Amino acid sequence: MNKISCIVAGPRGKMGSEALRMIEKDDTLELAACIDRKHEGERVQDIDGLPSMGAIIYTDAEICMQEVEADVLIDLTTPEYGYKHTKLALENGIRPVVGTTGFSDDQLSELRQLAETKQLGAVIAPNFAVGAVLMMQFSKWASKHFPDVEIIEKHHDQKLDAPSGTAAKTAQLIQEEREEHKQGHENEKETIEGARGANYDGMRIHSVRLPGLVAHQEVIFGGLGQTLTIKHDSYHRESFMSGVKLAATEVMNLDVLVYGLEHLLD
């Protein structure tokens, strides 16, 4: 059986380097090339800290996607470049698997439309950890019975986007499930701006950024005389890799864009 050949964008990043280690050990995926901001023409194995892999590094994403024969682009970069790379991949017949977070709703709609026009599969998943996907699904279910909810997400202090993609997706899933609902006191006033966090359809999202953290979220539901907390913790970026592999495999069988790993889980 042919291996699925992958371009990885962001190979020196925390997630990108973990994805290289996953691909190196995997029997079904292979590394075709990388896209980085530096190291044009060098090989992955020449970069300190990266696995011993012979794939070439490109700094021009467009040239990479035109020159390299690849099935899948795995993007783990920044919101700005992740969006550009995803678009380029679809335009060049390469299926994107995107972990990069921070895309706007308009960008997601545009990419969904492009995938449909090209009839190419694409997976954009704000969280590849199976436990986090379950946390989001359980939260959606719980909101039917507990419509009063707040989300606390906690990440390392190098994270660019807030709220996290996971928190935004959780709020979206809850919004889809719960009846129209106003929560909190209607006359509530913040005496320090931002004290109540971001407002998503009346749900508050609180973003914590501290060194020492990886990726963590609590979804707290309040009811009469009780609370329910659904919590997930990623302590290591290995936690995301089975999801990246699943997405890179299943995207080959898709001809539309799916947003969220739950669409690929049984």
Ligand SMILES: NC(=O)c1ccc[n+]([C@@H]2O[C@H](COP(=O)([O-])OP(=O)(O)OC[C@H]3O[C@@H](n4cnc5c(N)ncnc54)[C@H](O)[C@@H]3O)[C@@H](O)[C@H]2O)c1
């Ligand atoms: N979906 C998930 O499960 C999941 C999990 C963790 C992180 N993330 C997201 O993945 C992204 C990366 O996270 P990280 O922790 O690895 O960040 P990081 O800062 O460690 O890595 C990002 C990498 O992208 C590279 N980069 C920036 N611009 C580039 C460009 N134009 N071309 C190529 N490479 C470029 C940077 O050099 C850096 O090495 C973030 O958006 C983060 O929110 C998603």
Ligand SMILES: O=C(O)C1=N[C@H](C(=O)O)CCC1
């Ligand atoms: O480390 C990050 O950055 C993460 N980002 C994702 C998000 O924004 O939800 C998922 C977890 C890690």
